[in-house]
Amino acid sequence: MADVRWGILGASNFAAQHMGPALHAAAGGSLEALATRSPEKADRFKDIAPNLKVHESYDALIADPGVDAVYIPLPNTLHVDWTLKALEAGKHVLTEKPVAMQADEIDTLIKARDQSGKLAAEAYMIVFHPQWHHVRDLIAKGAIGTLQHVQGMFCFNNGDQPENIRNQADLGGGAMRDIGVYVIGSTRFVTGAEPTEVSARIRWESGFDVFSDISARFGSVTYSACVSTRLNPYQSMTFHGSLGSIHLTAPFNGPVFGDTCVILRRAGHDESVARFNGARQYDLQVAAFNQSATTGVAYPCPLEFSKGTQVMMDAAFENAQSLD
CATH class of the missing domain: 3.40.50.720 (NAD(P)-binding Rossmann-like Domain)
Structure with missing residues (x-):
């Protein structure tokens, strides 16, 4: 083709x-x-x-x-x-x-x-990054025992850019829609579960959210994540299990943010670090799209997956309490 x-x-x-x-x-x-x-x-x-x-x-x-x-x-x-x-x-x-x-x-x-x-x-490029497949495989094979809690954070500060579309409510700006998709969608990708009991505490500014603290359950797994466009740049995701934990140091845009590492910690074992600095997630995403468009093979991240993430964001907004 x-x-x-x-x-x-x-x-x-x-x-x-x-x-x-x-x-x-x-x-x-x-x-x-x-x-x-x-x-x-x-x-x-x-x-x-x-x-x-x-x-x-x-x-x-x-x-x-x-x-x-x-x-x-x-x-x-x-x-x-x-x-x-x-x-x-x-x-x-x-x-x-x-x-x-x-x-x-x-x-x-x-x-x-x-x-x-x-x-x-x-x-949604991160599901094409090999670090996320590595994390999903580790959890699936029980490397940290039973997954019990997921903790995430993604933030940056664009408060000095009022012209930025992320700071304009009428253009769909705000932290949740811009970066909340990552802390939410990555958890859905890894667990294969859909969230319940979704709630949020949100700080609003001129009609859009600049800080969102999101809570939910993914089956028996509890979940807590924060996203903000008014905090110093930071990102991490940690999956806590009964026998260990998995921590991602640059889960969403490494190595732009920093070293892209997946750190596996288990009691009685040496710490294991897998590095993924060479992965080019945007290229991988486009290559997968090209293949699906030309051959008809199923695209790995269809709109049905995207809808699940949007459902959770909708629920977070609907059930939100204001921090101001």
Whole structure:
């Protein structure tokens, strides 16, 4: 099958720094087009793909017969509409997280995906990172005994950037939707369980959450996690079992954050450290998407998985108590 020819809607910094290079470098595809009304913003993408075709509108890009798949890094509130438009135009679609603002919107996307015969998915890259498969395998084989508690944290501080879309309520900003998907989705991926008894304590600022303390149960496993866009950068995930623990030092964007290590600690055993600094999770994600789009093999992270994470976020918001 021919390689997947990618187009990007919008010249976001994240697309230029991470996903643009991955779309062009990953096996089975190449970056061919970009939609932006600012020619100067296209220059960074032309450094990635010198023959890049630049469209002045999103509609023009999704109508381009030279584009097979569309990557959508637009503000959160625009994700559903443009995913649907791209599917209707006969394109495969990879949309940034969160793919929707509410779980029922994902049902609409699933229906459109199935009717189109094209692949549509959320850009949830961590499930393609080998460290997460390593953690899931360790827990499945009982390396820490019976899993009893999961503890997570992901935060950074963008309080000095009022223009940032993550600080704009009308664009779907806030900590939960931007980074809560990671502490939630990773736990669902590892345990294979869905949460109950979901609650949260949230600090609000101008209509969006800047600190969310989330609690839940995954079967018999208790869960506690915090996400914030007003704290010093930090991230970790720890899985506590009856016989040991597993700690991830850079669970979500290592080695940008730091050394990507999975540390296994068990009483009576030497500490075991597995390092994953060489893994390129964005490339792995795109390569898997390309393979599924061209061969029809099942995509490892379908919209149905994304809906489960959104269901938990919806419940956290619904059951939240304000900290202010």
